[in-house]
Amino acid sequence: MATAPPKTPDREVSRDAATNEMVQIAGDAHISTVWDRYKAQHPQCKFGTDGVCCRLCHMGPCRITPKAKLGICGADADTITARNLLREIAAGTAAHSDHGRMLVRTLKLVAQGKGGDYKITDPMRLREAARFFEIECESRDDLAIALDLANFFQGQFAWSEEPNATLKLAPQKRQDLWKKLEIEPAGVDSAVVELMHRTHMGVDHDYRHLIMGGLKCSLADGWVGSAMATVVSDILFGTPKPVRSRVNLGVLSHDKVNIIVHGHEPTLSEMLAVAAQSDEMLDYARSKGAAGINLAGICCTANEVLMRHGLPIAGNFLQQELAILTGAVEVMIVDVQCVMPSLAQVVKCFHTRLVSTSEIAQCDQAEQITFDAAAGYEHACRLIRMAIDNFEQRDRDRVNIPNESMDLVAGFSNETIFHMLGGRFRATFRPLNDAIIDGRIRGVAGIIGCSNPKVKSDDSHVRLTEELIKRNVLVLQTGCAAIACAKAGLLTPEAALAKAGASLREVCEAVGIPPVLHMGSCVDNSRILMAATNLVAEGGLGDDLSDLPVAGAAPEWMSEKAVAIGHYFVASGMYVVLGHPLYVQGSENVTRLLCEEMESITGGRFEWEPDPVIAAEKMLAHIERKRDALRINVKRERKMFDMKSRREQQ
Ligand code: SF4
Ligand code: MSK
DSSP, X not given: OOOOOOOOOSSOOBSOHHHHHHHHHHHHTTOOOHHHHHHHTOSOOHHHHHTOEEOSSTTOOEEOOSSOOSOTTOOOHHHHHHHHHHHHHHHXXXXXXXXXXXXXXXXXXHHTTOOTTOOOSOHHHHHHHHHHTTOOOTTOOHHHHHHHHHHHHHHXXXXXXXXXXXXXXXXXXXXXXXXXXXXOOSOHHHHHHHHHHHTSTTSOOOHHHHHHHHHHHHHHIIIIIHHHHXXXXXXXXXXXXXXXXXXXXXXXXXXXXXXXXXXXXXXXXXXXXXXXXXXXXXXXXXXXXXXXXXXXXXXXXXXXXXXXXXXXXXXXXXXXXXXXXXXXXXXXXXXXXXXOTTHHHHHTTSSOEEEEOOSSOOOTTSEEOOXXXXXXXXXXXXXXXXXXXXXXXXXXXXXXXXXXXXXXXXXXXXXXXXXXXXXXXXXXXXXXXXXXXXXXXOEEEEEOOOOOTTSOBTHHHHHHHHHHHHTTEEEEEOHHHHHHHHHTTTTSHHHHHHHSOHHHHHHHHHHTOOSEEEOOSSTTHHXXXXXXXXXXXXXXXXXXXXXXXXXXXXXXXXXXXXXXXHHHHHHTTOEEEESSOOTTTTOHHHHHHHHTGGGGTTSOXXXXXXXXXXXXXXXXXXXXXXXXXXXXXXXOOOOOOOHHHHHHHO
């Protein structure tokens, strides 16, 4: 029987050599990857990309065309694109917030003494959060405070007469604006429900009113659901501090049991990280001929265990199939979000076992072992044993682990940055504000989001980051963007400093931070919101988030969570550049509202720009405009002080 010739990839799919190598191997073995399926979907539906396809009722589906400018009910392109966009925001908000809910539940179990091996790892963070939300802390033990905080956070999900209390994390002026615009959410769940209601057939038809509703829901994501997820993760698992580790498929081991954790919720992976280092598990691995246990991550679970344990990252979103294709993974453990259904097909070609652990996320071809936090440690041991038992099934002749792996430093929470900038005794953002005010740092950029087969993966993340640090902009990162830059070496202070502009380098060296700071997973974009809030609070850079010389970008985004994130940044007054447009281009009005008019409403707006170098220029132009408005670009006269004026200063 003639064998089919190996497939040749049409293009370099990635900036990352390990990815290209594995895609070639997949092609040779006729195993379909995300890039093959992307190609098979071409040409992609123009009605979909323009956002003018509506299937919200069963008179439809309807599509807006030059000949049919209205759907059967009379909805026009403005209403249809806005409604479709809002449903994406609702889904993104729901995803982040359900992640937050899971963590709040675990905190409550711990507080009630039913949390198994979970505990309060950072009591300072607990007390700091409790005090902020006016929970009594004096003369009370941690568990009592944790119970009050968990109940308070639980209350933030339900509908309430009052706006969400966590909105108070934002600067006062921003809160006042949200109130004036009537976009304060009053409960995460009700914000999502309201959006689903407003977008039901025959409810809200005014595209402007719809978009403002979308901003309201997105605030329930960034400043409520995600903010709570980040705080509770820090309390339970520890507030991240700088750690060194390694990244890319080359972190997989030839002689150890490889276990991949993939998804988003850190609860199980935290226990796996502990159990994998236990003597019991290590002895068992050795008894089966393995040199040890290698726990590595994909996507945001990777970021979580990296930030707190320094565990290696095997790859970002588009590398999940490729990790299995190495033939060296004993078990891939998945939970929620960004887990491709295709994994079930890829594991069939190898010895890898795919285990789904979330009660809400099942895959008919994966093994389902639903995670129970109260028995977290035993659960983790069971999964590790499963991997060890599978080690002898590994076919050494089919193992293809690329050589590529890179050093990185991650773990930059706001709390850590405060201490790094302020020194041991005085936590402060002051040196950062001063460096921005005197122009040595021009501003701050947040680069976040996924990878997407529509573009050469990692390339835009890396080029945009390089361009910005070269121009003396400090870069904060999360999610798969951070992993992309880590693979390219930009998360090693040494390499990044070498690429940074002279004045940014000087400041970073003086205060001991790298120019590209990895702040965590997708929910940890709330850390970027808080970093911006801290810049305002420190003084000298205006009194609202929209005054700051900051800009955001998601160059390779793909998920509905990214849509929600983009909107909460815009609702918070930020300028956000997306590498490809939202599905709204079928409506000139909606596009104009999001990309132009929004600036006069919230102070923020969207921009689409596929070219990372031009995106950097646009971000820098925005940063300089903000600097001009703050009048910090005005050259200050150097005053010569004589002895008299020095004495007057004292
Ligand atoms: Fe068509 Fe209107 Fe129904 Fe949408 S809601 S499918 S536009 S009839
Ligand atoms: S994992 S949402 S692909 S960043 Fe958070 Fe990466 Fe985007 Fe998923």
